[in-house]
Amino acid sequence: MRPAARNSAPRARRRAAALLAPALALAACAPPPPPEEAAAVPSARSREVARYAVDAYAEAAIATLADLVAFETVHVPGTVNAEQPPFRAMTEYLRAKALELGLDFDDRGAVVVLGLGDAEERLGIVAHGDVQPADPAKWAADPFRLDTESEPGRLVGRGTEDDKGPLACALYALKALADREVPLARRVELIVAYTEESDWGPIQAVLATWEPPQENVAFDGWYPVVVAEKGWGQVLVSLPLAGPPAGSGPSLASFTGGAFLSQVPEDAVAVVTGATPRLEAALREAAAARQGSGVTFTIERSAGELTIAAHGVAAHSSTPWEGRNAITHLAALLAGFEWPPSAAAGMVRFVDELVGTGDNAERFGDLAYADEFMGPLTLTLATLGEAEGALTAGISFRRPVGRTAAEVEASVEAALAGFRERSGLSALTWETAVYDPYVMRDAPQVPVLLEVFRHYTGQQDAAPIAIGGGTNARLLPNGVTFGPAMPGVPYTGHSEHEFITRDQFALNLEMYTAVLAELAGD
Template sequence: MIDFFEEVNKRKEDIIADIERLCEIPSVLDEATSNDGQPFGKPCREALDLMLSIGERDGFKSVNVDGYAGHIDIGEDEETFGILGHLDVVPCNEHGWNTDPYHVTIKDGKLYGRGVADDKGPLIAGYYAAKIIHELNLPVKMKTRIIFGCNEENGSKCMQYYFTKQPYPKMGFTPDAEFPVVYGEKAGVNFQMKGEIEKDNIIGIYSGSRANIVPETCEAYISGHYKQYKEDFIHYLNQQGLQGSLEEEGNHTRLTLIGKSAHASTPDAGINAAVYMCHYLATISENQLVHFVDDCFYQDNYGKKLGIAFKGLMGDLTVNLGVLNYKDGYASLVVDMRVPHEMTDEQLTMPIVQQLNKYGLEETHELGKALYIDPQSDLVQNLHSAYVEFTGDHIHQPQAIGGGTYAKSMPNCVAFGVEFPGTDNKIHQNNEEISIDDLLKATAIYAKALYNLIKK
C-alpha cells in the first residue's frame, strides 16, 4: 500500500522552497504594465514564468497561453485530469502585517505571506501530488494537467481566455477553497452603483480597492475644523470598539476608521470600514450617499435592508460593499454579492433599483453563473473518501460555499481544500498563513484522491 503522506514528507523542503519563490513575487493585477504577453501586468507574468520553469525543471512539458495562463503536463495519456490554481493575489494592506507579506516567514510551524494559502501554496500542493504519482511510476489512465492563471481575483479572465485555446480536461478540482469537497458555489455578481450626490458637508470618502475584499480602511474628508468632531468621533470609535483617527487638513478634517478585512464571501468575518464610517457620517450630515450606505448596509450582510434576502440550498445570499469612492459630488460604489443558484436576476435586481432610485443612484451588473455538481458523483465521492481517509472526519460532509473559484471555468470540476474545518488561513486578510502540517496533509490527500480517480 502506498504511503502518500510519507512520500509528501520526503519532499517537504522542496515544497516549501517552491512556495517561497512564488510568494516573493507581488503578483497583484498591474494595469500600468499590461501589454501583449502580460495582460495582467509584469508581476503576474513573472509568477507565470516561474511556475512554468518549475515544471520544466522537473522534466515536464510546460505551455504558456499568451500570458493569460499556462499549464504543466504530467504524463502522456490522451485523457486529462485538471488541477486548477491561480498565481495572482489580492493587494496587501499598508498596515497590519507582522511580517513582510512578500517574503515567506516560517514561525511556530506555519508559513506567513501573501499567497501561502490563496493560492500559490495550494497550487504547489496539487503540483507535487501529481508529481509524486509520476515519480512512483504508478499505472494511470489519464495525464494530469496543472493549469494556472493570473486573474482569478479579478474575474477569471485568464481561464475564460485559456479555454478558448485549450480543451477542457475530463474532470478536475481546484485547491482554492476549503475541505471537505465543495460541490456547489453561489453565483457571483458585482453591482456598479454610480450617481451625482449633493455634497452637504462631505468632501470625499475613499475605501476599498477590490470588490471581493471587505475593506479594512476608510478615509473621509469633511468641512469644518477637527475640534468640532473630535469628541463625537472618538466616542463613536470607542462605542464600536474600533480604531481610527482625525486630523486637521487645512480648513477641513480627515477622518480615518480601521475595520477588519475578510473575503467577501464571508463578510461576517470582517468589519466593513466604509459602512461603519458612513454610519457615523450619517449622524452629522444630510449627504444622501452616506445615508444610503447607512440605511442599506449597516449591520446587514444578507441584503435584508436592500430587500433581496434569500436562502437557497447553498445557503444565504451575502452582500459586501467592497469599494466606495466619493469625490466632487460623484459617487461610485462596487457591491459584491454571492447569490444562491435558485434566485433569478429579476428577483435580485428589482428591489435594488427601487432602493437606488430613492437616493439618485443608478446601477449596472452582470449576474454570474452558479456551480452545482451532483454530490453523489464519482468525482465528489472519490475526493471526499480521500479526505476522510487522512483526517478521520466523518462529521463534515461535502458542501456548498459562497466563494467563487476556477471550478466554474470548466465542466465537471469542484473546489477541494485547502483550508481545513476549524482553521482560519486569513485569506484576503493581514498575516495570511497556513500550517505546514496542514499543507503537507492536503498534499497527501490530493495525491490519494488523484490516484483514486486516474489509476488503471
C-alpha cells in the first residue's frame, strides 16, 4: 500500500495560487513576511535541479534520442502497433532504460508507463513513441538514423520534434529528480502512447481499465501552454476511374499527390496524353507565371506524354500556412485549360472550385468560420490517389468551437452536393467524419507551466494558446500541452525535414525538469 502524501497539494500549486490571487490588505499587526526564494516559480531548488539535468544529461538524452529514432515505429495499416517488431523492440528498450534510470515500468500494450516515486497523488506527463511515415528519397540521410553532423546545431530525423525528442527529455528530467533526491508529493508517471499518430482507440481501451493521473501534461505541441485543440475532421471525395476518353486529342490522364492526411502535400503530379506543341507551350507559360507562389513546376515530355510535377513545402496540416500545397497549386494551374471528361479532370475542377489555394475553406460553401480564441477553421487537401477503381481526395480540416458537429457536417454535405449538381459529376461520392474541439482552460497546473516558461524565455506576456493539432492530452483528466515547439518558429514535425535544434532540445530538458520539480515536488 502506498503511503499517503504528506501534503495534499504540492508546494508549487500553493505558490502559483498566491501569485495569481488578488492582493490582500496587510494585517494591521503583522509585519510583511521577508521575501523568500521559495515563493518564486520556479523555485531556487527547481532551477538548480533543472540546470543539473542539462549539465549532467543533455548528451545522454541526445544519445537516447538517437536510439529512439532508430525504431521505425510507423503504423502499418491492418496491424496492431504494439505487436509489431519495431514497437516491441522499443518497449524492451524503454524497459531497460527504466531500470537504468531507476524508474518502474508497466507495459500495457498500446501504452507503456514509466514511474518515479510512490506517493498516492499522481502527476502524468505524456509523450508518444509512434511517428509518421518518412520518404527516404526526400531526406539528405536516413530519416531513421539521427543526424547530428550535417546541419550544425540541429538534430535531424523522424521523431526529433514529434515526439521522441520530448520523450528523451522527459526520461532524463525524471532521472535528474531522482539524482537530486527531490522529495515528491506526487508520483510522476511518464505515459508513452503507441498509436497517437494513427488510431486513438487502443489508447482509450487502456484508459478504460487503467485509471490515469488526475493532472496531465503532454509534451507534444507548442509553448507557452496549450489549453484548447481544434476538432479534427476528414472528408474523402471520390470519382470512379474510367478508360481514356474517345479521340486522340489532349487528355488529363492522371492527377495524384500527397502522402498522408496530417501533412500538407509537397508533391503532386499530373500526366497529359496527346499534348500538342501549342498546349505544351501554354502549360509552360502558365507554370512560369505561377513560380512566385512558393510552388515550383517542372514539365517533361516523353513518348507523347507530358508529366507536370509540382513541388511545394510540406508542413503539419494543423498549420497549413507554414507549407505550400502542391496539389491545390497544380489544380489551379490545370484549371485554366479545357479537358475532356476523366476522373483527373473532374478532380481538378473540384479542387479548384471548392478548395482553392487558401487555408480556411473560403470556397467550400459556408464551411468557413472562426472563434476569437481558437482562430479559424483550416482545411487541407492532403492526399490524392488512385485505389480500388477510384480517384480519391483526402481532406483534413481543423475546426474551432462555435458550431456543432452536425452543423459542420451539414455545411460539408451542402457544399459537395451543390458542386455535384452544377458540375454534372453525378458519380461524385464522399464520406465525412467530424469530431469536437477540446477546451481545458482551468487545469490547475496551467499557472505553474506559464511561470516556468516565462522564467526561462523572458516572454513575460506569455499566455495560454489554442492549436489546430490534436494530442493525447484531451484523453486525460486536466490534460494540457507544454512544448516542445516555440511560438513563432515553424514546426517541423510531419515534414520531410524534421529536426530540433540542440539549443531547443536543452531548453526543453531544462523546462521539463523545472516543471516536474514544481508540480510534483513537496
